[in-house]
Amino acid sequence: MKITPAVEALSVLSGRDDYEAALARLRELSRAYYGEGDSPVDDAAYDRLRLAVLAWEQAHPDEAAPESPTGLVGDGAAPAGDIAHTTRLLSLDNVFDPAGLLAWGASLQRRLGRAPAGGFAVEPKMDGAAVAARYRAGRLEQIITRGDGAHGEDVSHVIGTVEGLPERLPVPATFEVRGEVLFTQAQFETANEVRAAHGAQVFANPRNGTAGTLRAKDRPYRLAMTFWAYGAVELDGVAFVPAGATHAEALAAVAEAGVRTTADTPAGLHVVATLAEAQQKVEETAAMRAALPFGIDGVVVKANDAAEQAAAGSGSRFPYWAIAYKLPAVERQTVLKDVVWDVGRTGVLAPTAILEPVDIDGSTVTRATLHNPADIRRRDLHLGDTVTVYKAGDIIPRVQAPVTALRPAGAREVPLPTACPHCAGEINKDQERWRCAKGTACALPALIEYAAGRDMLDIDGLGRTYVNALIEAGAVTDVADLFTLTEDQLTAASGSAKRGAKLAEQIGAAKSRPLSRVFCALGVLGTGRSMSRRIAAHFGSMDAIRQADAALMQEVEGIGGEKAPVIVEQVAALAPVIDKLAAAGVNMQEPQEAQPAGDGPLANATVVVTGRMSGPLADLGRSEMNALIERAGGKAGSSVNSRTAYLVSAPSAAGKPSSKALKAAELGVTVLTPEAFADLVADYLG
Numbered sequence: 001m002k003i004t005p006a007v008e009a010l011s012v013l014s015g016r017d018d019y020e021a022a023l024a025r026l027r028e029l030s031r032a033y034y035g036e037g038d039s040p041v042d043d044a045a046y047d048r049l050r051l052a053v054l055a056w057e058q059a060h061p062d063e064a065a066p067e068s069p070t071g072l073v074g075d076g077a078a079p080a081g082d083i084a085h086t087t088r089l090l091s092l093d094n095v096f097d098p099a100g101l102l103a104w105g106a107s108l109q110r111r112l113g114r115a116p117a118g119g120f121a122v123e124p125k126m127d128g129a130a131v132a133a134r135y136r137a138g139r140l141e142q143i144i145t146r147g148d149g150a151h152g153e154d155v156s157h158v159i160g161t162v163e164g165l166p167e168r169l170p171v172p173a174t175f176e177v178r179g180e181v182l183f184t185q186a187q188f189e190t191a192n193e194v195r196a197a198h199g200a201q202v203f204a205n206p207r208n209g210t211a212g213t214l215r216a217k218d219r220p221y222r223l224a225m226t227f228w229a230y231g232a233v234e235l236d237g238v239a240f241v242p243a244g245a246t247h248a249e250a251l252a253a254v255a256e257a258g259v260r261t262t263a264d265t266p267a268g269l270h271v272v273a274t275l276a277e278a279q280q281k282v283e284e285t286a287a288m289r290a291a292l293p294f295g296i297d298g299v300v301v302k303a304n305d306a307a308e309q310a311a312a313g314s315g316s317r318f319p320y321w322a323i324a325y326k327l328p329a330v331e332r333q334t335v336l337k338d339v340v341w342d343v344g345r346t347g348v349l350a351p352t353a354i355l356e357p358v359d360i361d362g363s364t365v366t367r368a369t370l371h372n373p374a375d376i377r378r379r380d381l382h383l384g385d386t387v388t389v390y391k392a393g394d395i396i397p398r399v400q401a402p403v404t405a406l407r408p409a410g411a412r413e414v415p416l417p418t419a420c421p422h423c424a425g426e427i428n429k430d431q432e433r434w435r436c437a438k439g440t441a442c443a444l445p446a447l448i449e450y451a452a453g454r455d456m457l458d459i460d461g462l463g464r465t466y467v468n469a470l471i472e473a474g475a476v477t478d479v480a481d482l483f484t485l486t487e488d489q490l491t492a493a494s495g496s497a498k499r500g501a502k503l504a505e506q507i508g509a510a511k512s513r514p515l516s517r518v519f520c521a522l523g524v525l526g527t528g529r530s531m532s533r534r535i536a537a538h539f540g541s542m543d544a545i546r547q548a549d550a551a552l553m554q555e556v557e558g559i560g561g562e563k564a565p566v567i568v569e570q571v572a573a574l575a576p577v578i579d580k581l582a583a584a585g586v587n588m589q590e591p592q593e594a595q596p597a598g599d600g601p602l603a604n605a606t607v608v609v610t611g612r613m614s615g616p617l618a619d620l621g622r623s624e625m626n627a628l629i630e631r632a633g634g635k636a637g638s639s640v641n642s643r644t645a646y647l648v649s650a651p652s653a654a655g656k657p658s659s660k661a662l663k664a665a666e667l668g669v670t671v672l673t674p675e676a677f678a679d680l681v682a683d684y685l686g
């Protein structure tokens with residue numbers, strides 16, 4: 001049978017042939033993943049395929065393949081090893097939304113024959129590798145991988161390199177602790193530097209790196225990793241955890257003995273009484289995700305009570321008393337199409353990866369940062385490579401590594417510039433971050449000329465020649481210096497006292513330009529004239545712009561998830577220049593425009609429309625709705641923000657409010673049904 005990668009795109013399998021093709025592909029992918037530690041697809045694609053296979057098996061239990069990977073720990077492909085586990089070390093079942101969590105709660109209740117009474121423990125689902133670590137009389141003797149759940153491999157060679165899993169405990173305790181080994185973000189960066197220095201390929205991501213490091217017994221270098229325990233079991237019949245201890249109490253005993261547990265992570269371990277509270281904790285943990293020092297791919301909810309865990313029992317792949325609430329993938333694979341180079345304010349050459357668009361964590365990613373030429377070479381990036389890209393929350397997406405197995409024939413290494421991409425001058429390569437040899441002077445003349453332009457500060461007469469003269473004289477090192485120039489300096493630069501006086505007068509007048517122009521003059525990437533106007537109108541003052549984080553920045557129309565963090569970062573980097581401007585008396589406020597009072601029931605109100613219209617508006621398309629809003633005196637907006645007056649939205653299908661409706665609820669924006677809105681603008685209909 002021919003297996004095409006296209007099966008990954010299927011989320012529903014329509015028949016037995018599809019099922020068999022998908023199953024074969026799943027086996028092939030998991031063998032590659034657990035065998036070579038590499039994979040031609042990302043986890044999101046793999047998981048989608050696995051779910052499709054699982055759904056088909058659940059609908060056709062009689063036709064499901066015996067020994068299907070969906071029912072086995074490590075998908076039946078993880079190397080088993082020869083060390084027998086004390087008790088099976090299992091995987092976890094998954095849910096993806098609140099309804100899934102409730103369904104899990106209902107199944108737990110069915111198994112117990114009553115509502116669970118012992119509460120739930122909620123902890124991060126760390127994205128590393130599961131291990132069992134055996135302590136005898138306070139000494140760490142053996143570390144074992146999960147393997148197939150019944151047998152694992154001895155990876156004791158990493159003893160001494162794992163933070164949180166000390167070789168000696170302060171107490172002579174005997175027990176087996178179970179938990180996750182991983183590279184924290186910082187350890188991962190260091191590991192890749194060490195590997196590059198040894199001529200080894202960089203890890204595609206922290207999890208692959210962990211698996212590879214556990215497997216590799218004879219590397220000439222050692223890499224530090226970190227451990228957090230999420231369970232403990234008895235070893236050699238020695239009682240360690242007090243009988244009947246809850247999950248949280250068992251972990252407290254582990255911590256007491258000197259091993260780190262999930263309770264020690266910044267996300268913590270939370271015990272709650274109800275599933276609704278567990279859902280709340282899941283959301284809180286998810287909100288911390290980007291800020292955590294290590295990767296998580298979900299949040300785990302467990303029955304806290306030992307007796308209830310025992311009563312619920314376990315299947316072949318996962319326990320019934322615990323569930324992984326998966327979070328959207330923050331790492332995807334896509335194609336590196338090109339690398340472009342910008343010259344920053346200080347002359348630093350900054351490479352940006354241009355990517356085949358890919359959806360990550362709720363936004364479409366088309367560009368990602370690459371740090372510097374050395375880093376590009378360390379990662380061994382070629383144009384046309386399939387690369388892993390990481391993005392979480394508001395952070396700027398970054399390229400992690402190529403999937404070398406997928407490199408097109410004849411692909412060439414990412415070319416590095418041989419001359420400054422801005423001024424074509426020489427490059428200073430003394431440091432890892434290359435710079436234009438001219439430094440600040442490379443970008444400065446263009447920047448100052450831009451800032452003085454008619455639509456920005458409008459300093460009449462300050463053209464390129466005088467700008468160059470001022471820069472050469474050392475009188476101007478940034479935009480703000482313009483405002484402290486003396487008439488003498490201007491006279492010297494322009495060659496005449498008359499011109500000097502005129503320029504001084506122009507510069508004086510420029511101090512009172514509206515914020516939108518002052519902001520535009522800063523030359524923040526992605527904020528031209530109209531975007532600067534929108535930003536200034538939205539925030540009103542420079543202080544408010546500076547205080548905005550990426551989430552607030554996204555409230556400005558036209559600024560999406562990709563642009564927002566870049567703008568926020570640049571504004572932060574401009575702090576010294578903005579401070580100087582303010583100190584020189586440059587206006588930092590946007591005047592409140594006295595808008596011509598509009599007529600009609602929507603006078604000057606911004607209205608956002610979402611979803612299907614109904615009732616009298618049923619036939620109106622989006623542009624007809626916009627026209628209606630304008631006829632009634634309002635303005636049509638595309639995203640809900642604090643200035644939105646109304647959101648027109650059909651009532652959501654049970655339990656599924658749209659993101660705009662959620663935003664409106666959060667900001668207290670009035671939501672009108674299409675019918676109610678039709679009443680409001682009845683005089684302007686048709």
Ligand SMILES: NC(=O)c1ccc[n+]([C@@H]2O[C@H](COP(=O)([O-])OP(=O)(O)OC[C@H]3O[C@@H](n4cnc5c(N)ncnc54)[C@H](O)[C@@H]3O)[C@@H](O)[C@H]2O)c1
Pocket residue numbers: 029030033034039040041042043044046047073074075090091092094123124125126127128129130131146179180230262300324
């Ligand atoms: N890209 C590919 O081709 C490919 C192939 C095979 C598997 N995979 C990936 O491998 C993963 C499958 O791994 P899995 O079987 O470990 O399942 P899983 O990732 O769904 O979760 C189970 C594991 O979570 C870990 N865990 C972390 N925190 C925990 C906590 N607090 N309590 C309990 N457990 C915790 C444990 O190691 C446990 O074994 C999936 O993410 C899948 O996408 C990818």
Ligand SMILES: [Zn+2]
Pocket residue numbers: 343420421422423424425436437438442443
């Ligand atoms: Zn240059």
